Amino acid sequence: MPRKQNPSRGKKERYIQPSMLLSLYGGPTYGYEVIRTIHQFGFLEGSAPPGMIYRHLRQLEEDGLVSSEWDTEGAGPAKRIYRLTPDGEEMLVQWIEYMAGQARNLSDFIETYRRMRSDRSGSNE
Numbered sequence: 514m515p516r517k518q519n520p521s522r523g524k525k526e527r528y529i530q531p532s533m534l535l536s537l538y539g540g541p542t543y544g545y546e547v548i549r550t551i552h553q554f555g556f557l558e559g560s561a562p563p564g565m566i567y568r569h570l571r572q573l574e575e576d577g578l579v580s581s582e583w584d585t586e587g588a589g590p591a592k593r594i595y596r597l598t599p600d601g602e603e604m605l606v607q608w609i610e611y612m613a614g615q616a617r618n619l620s621d622f623i624e625t626y627r628r629m630r631s632d633r634s635g636s637n638e
Contacts, residue, residue, distance in 0.1 A: 577601075578601035579597060
């Protein structure tokens with residue numbers, strides 16, 4: 514008998530990029546705020562390792578989707594503030610369109626299953 518796998522164990526990490534872009538869509542912010550915000554989107558289990566998030570932020574910056582600058586205002590050490598670029602906004606739109614299509618496909622899939630289950634239950638009477 515094949516081993517049962519938990520369907521929730523998938524590649525949720527693939528949604529880190531759009532989660533980070535959406536977090537920055539709300540306006541410029543610091544890396545630790547991005548870390549805090551992306552949890553509300555539900556694609557990461559547990560806490561996001563800060564090193565991983567900062568690596569993604571650097572990659573997004575290298576790709577031209579995010580820009581950053583040092584914020585030296587206020588007390589304490591300088592902090593890097595990140596903002597979405599126009600290319601980053603365009604990429605976010607592409608992600609949203611892709612995810613909306615995926616949501617429709619998943620909804621159709623679930624509806625087909627429920628209809629088939631209902632038909633099966635009705636034929637067993």
